[in-house]
Amino acid sequence: MTRIDFSGYRDVLRVTGAPWFTLAGWVARFPRGTLNLGIVLLVQTATGSFALAGGVGAAFVVGMAFAGPLWSRLMDRRGQQPVLLLAAFTLSLAVAVLVGAVLAEMPVATWFVLAVVAGAVSVDVGPAVRARWSTLVSPERRHSAFALESIADESVFVIAPPVLTLIAAAAAPQVGIAVIVVVGAIGLLWLGLLRGSQPPRAVLTGPRPRLLPPLGILPVTVAWIGVGGMFGSFDVTSVAWADRFGSPWLAGLMMASLALGNTAGALVYGALRHRASLRARWLGSSVLLAVAGLALPFVADSLVSLAVAAVVGALIGPVLVAGFALVESRADRDRVTELLAYPSLGVGAGIPLGSTLAGVGVDAAGPPLGFTVMAVSCVAILVLGVVGEALLAARPRAASVPSL
Structure with missing residues (x-):
């Protein structure tokens, strides 16, 4: 029988250095969690x-997602400190150039190129912190540790979007972007200087390291194209939804509703003691998310959508926690940081689809069509996950190899 036990959070936070690298990682997440919204506000x-x-905004996320595994691979090989310190500099410089190009009204094609570059030089902090947990805590407690990281991910969305939108409304979008970048750079520097909790560098022996991920990583990675579609469509639709009410600051409130629900969902899920397999937990959570997502288009023209967004958030939390745990359980031990970045690759592939389709839909028919794109994305997470796991399970045992 499943029971709730919050003691797991207490146990993992007692690990030496855990409170500090958790807090530093949380601060360093601000740019990746909010810059897409800042770019949308700036360009709009x-x-x-x-x-x-x-x-x-999607171009930024694409660059960020596709470069994510490369940054993480570099951290496995060279250690986290030099990579994180470098990322603090590249993030600040690249975003400043992008904002300058938009404000200077340079050709639109330049904006897309610079957005991809800015995303590509922004390191993914989540895998770096999860890799520390993977090294420091026992397998039975990683469930709680990864839930804590999902809470950190989503609590950023509770705080940062309202801050960004309020600053943008009171001053200008570029001012809000500047604040977020400075906060993120401080977090990257702080996390990079916390050497005691960093996982050891991978010792390379034998053949050349593999470039492609293990087959077991692919179902989650592909299914998270739907996660990206959901988040991408939600960002654009939230801005349009707030604009319809004549209150731009409501976009931050809408995003905070989703993130707050996500935080609560991940918190409760991480405290559950499950008997089902990681695969069953992941797919079961995806079923509930798909059902809840279908309600969004029907409440798109009212403030009830804030409550529905919170419910969807509460159900995406378990999907993310279970997905990361499944990936970690299937990862090669010398590539944990790198392979934990692959789900973000799926997200990065889905965000441009979601944001572009939602943007076109919103321009044509307003927020209801944007929320329809989000609902379809929620269903796609389930469909892609089920198909991927079925194909993986159908492979002959003798042909099942650890990686491509």
Whole structure:
């Protein structure tokens, strides 16, 4: 029987250095959790087009997601400290250049290129912190540790979007972006200087390290194209939804509702003591998310959508926690940081689809069509996950190899 036990959080936070690297990792997450929204606000303010704003924001996320495994691989090979310190500099410089290009009204094609570059030089902090947990805590407690990381991920969305949108409304979008970047750079520097909790560098012996991930990583990675579609469409639709009410600050409140629900869902899920397999937990959570997501288009023109967004958030939390735990359980031990970044690759592939389709839909028919894209994305997580796991299970045992 499943029971709730919050003592797991207490146990993992007693690990030497855990409170500090958890807090540093949380601060360092601010840019990756909010810059997409900042770019959408910046471009939409400059051009008046939600579709263009969503496209440029998606270009940033694409660069970020596809470079994520490379940064993480570098951390496995060279250690986290030099990579994180470098990332603090590249993040600040690249985002400043992108904002300058938009404000200077350089050709739109330049915005897309610079957005991809800015994303590509932004390191993914989540895998770096999860790799520390994977090294420091026992397998039976990693469930709680990864839930704690999902809480850290989503609590950023509770705080950062309202802060960014309020600053953008009171001053300008570029001012909000600057604040978020400075906070993130401080977090990256802080986490990089916490050497005591960093996992050891991988010792390379034998053949050349593999470049492609193990087959077991692929179902989660592909299914999270739907996660990306959900988040991408939600960002753009939230801005349009708030604009319809004549209150731009409501976009931050909508995003905070989803994130707050996500935080609560991950917190409770991480305290559960399950008997089901990781695969069953992941797919079961995806079923509930798909059902809840289908309600969004029907409440798109009312404030009830805030409550529905919170419910969807509460159900995406378990999907993310179980997905990361499944990936970690299937990862090669000398590539943990790298392989934990692969789900973000799926997210990065889905965000441009979601944000672009939602942007076009919002321009044509308003928020209801944008929320429809989000609902379809929630269903896609389940469908892609079930198909991927079925194909993986159907492979002959003798042909099952650890990696491609």
